Amino acid sequence: MSAPLPRMLLTQAQFVLRRTVVMVARDLGLVDFDEASNVGRARQLLSAGAYAGLVLDLQDRSLAMELLSDLRQGKFACPADIPVVVLAADLHPEDCSRLETLGVARVLRKPVRIRDLFNALELQA
Amino acid sequence: MKPAPIPADETDRLQALRDLMLLDTSPEERYDRLARFAAEQLDVPIALLTLVDGQRQWFKSRVGLDVAETARDISFCGHAIMNSEILVIEDASSDARFSDNPLVAGEPHIRFYAGAPLSAPSGHRIGTLCVVDTVPRKLGAIELSILDALRCLANETLAGKEGGE
Numbered sequence: 001m002s003a004p005l006p007r008m009l010l011t012q013a014q015f016v017l018r019r020t021v022v023m024v025a026r027d028l029g030l031v032d033f034d035e036a037s038n039v040g041r042a043r044q045l046l047s048a049g050a051y052a053g054l055v056l057d058l059q060d061r062s063l064a065m066e067l068l069s070d071l072r073q074g075k076f077a078c079p080a081d082i083p084v085v086v087l088a089a090d091l092h093p094e095d096c097s098r099l100e101t102l103g104v105a106r107v108l109r110k111p112v113r114i115r116d117l118f119n120a121l122e123l124q125a
Numbered sequence: 126m127k128p129a130p131i132p133a134d135e136t137d138r139l140q141a142l143r144d145l146m147l148l149d150t151s152p153e154e155r156y157d158r159l160a161r162f163a164a165e166q167l168d169v170p171i172a173l174l175t176l177v178d179g180q181r182q183w184f185k186s187r188v189g190l191d192v193a194e195t196a197r198d199i200s201f202c203g204h205a206i207m208n209s210e211i212l213v214i215e216d217a218s219s220d221a222r223f224s225d226n227p228l229v230a231g232e233p234h235i236r237f238y239a240g241a242p243l244s245a246p247s248g249h250r251i252g253t254l255c256v257v258d259t260v261p262r263k264l265g266a267i268e269l270s271i272l273d274a275l276r277c278l279a280n281e282t283l284a285g286k287e288g289g290e
Contacts, residue, residue: 015161016278023274028266038213111165 005032008053008121011042012087013062021114025103030123039063041053046076057110058088058095068102085120087112127222129177134249139179140163141163141249145283147185148176153282154178155287159275160186166271167264171233174279175202180253185270190257199227201257205240206250211272214238217260237244237262239269245283254279 005026010033012018018035025031034049036042039060046054046067054071058064064086074080086099089110099107106120128178132138142148156174164172171189173181182200184193197203205212217223217235228235240255254276263288264272 016158016275019278020162020166020271020274023277024267024270027270027273114166114271115265118267 001020005029006052007024007032007034007049009034009036009042009045009051010054010055011036011039012055012057013059014057017073017112017114018040020033021117024114025123030118031121043067043070043076045077046071046078048077050078051082052078053082054084055117055121056084058086058091061095065098065102066109070098070103072102083121085117126199126224126226127199127204128198130207131205132250137247138249138251141245141247142176142178142251144247144248145176145245145251147283148178148183150185152186153178155189155282156186156279159254159279159282163254163272163275164188167256167268169237169256169258169262173202173255173257174239174252175200175255176252177202177206181223195228196250199237201226201228201238202240202253202255205255206242207240209244209250209258211239211241211269211276213264213269214261233257234259236260239264239272241272243276243279243283252285 008031010018010021022033023033025033034045036045056064062078072080083105085103086107088107108116108120126225160172173184174186175184181194181197182202214220217229223229235257237258240253242250243252243254245251
């Protein structure tokens with residue numbers, strides 16, 4: 001019997017990207033992603049379950065930053081220091097310093113390649 | 126060149142295709158987004174959602190190609206629908222089935238092809254989601270899995286079960 005896959009949360013509004021990432025990660029035996037199409041849903045899932053990592057789209061910038069801050073303060077069910085990869089179409093200098101302060105492991109510019117996302121999560125296909 | 130074969134279930138397959146009422150319809154975002162995403166993720170200049178009709182393959186969605194259809198006998202997708210697995214031709218110029226194909230010898234000068242057969246709700250293979258390049262290519266495990274996942278999303282869309290943003 002194989003070990004369970006690491007469980008991560010993917011927060012992404014774009015349907016095709018979100019669904020494809022989830023299906024490919026499962027198909028290749030890399031990650032079992034739970035998926036949230038918005039930050040509000042991500043908050044619900046983070047409050048209820050333990051995750052080994054978070055992929056967060058910065059589209060809803062202020063809500064996403066607030067979620068990250070709460071995560072690092074240990075306000076959710078998972079450890080406060082889980083790795084976080086952020087997806088962003090554009091970044092202001094103040095965003096970069098804030099993300100660094102919040103301990104974001106990697107920032108990927110959109111459009112995001114799924115291969116690059118898996119590399120950022122240090123997943124080997 | 127080996128002309129695209131005709132499946133044993135051709136009559137029922139064509140009926141399943143026509144029941145979808147997609148042939149010669151206008152472009153639709155719910156299909157176009159899949160072709161765009163395939164081109165972007167697999168880094169290819171051409172991505173198509175094709176429907177294999179009796180004498181032609183018609184493109185419901187197309188990225189990087191100006192023509193709306195080609196003859197079925199010279200189509201790569203006509204070969205791809207013969208099996209359920211993804212058909213990958215890494216270099217058409219060295220494949221006896223395709224090396225003198227007009228789509229290889231002339232425009233759009235296909236060298237690489239990967240096509241994931243699409244199924245109607247009845248199960249009949251009615252077309253493909255395919256990617257094409259003008260240089261030889263190999264696909265890794267991630268890229269093959271992406272194409273397979275997009276095929277699943279396309280099949281859900283064909284069945285009217287697609288999700289929104």
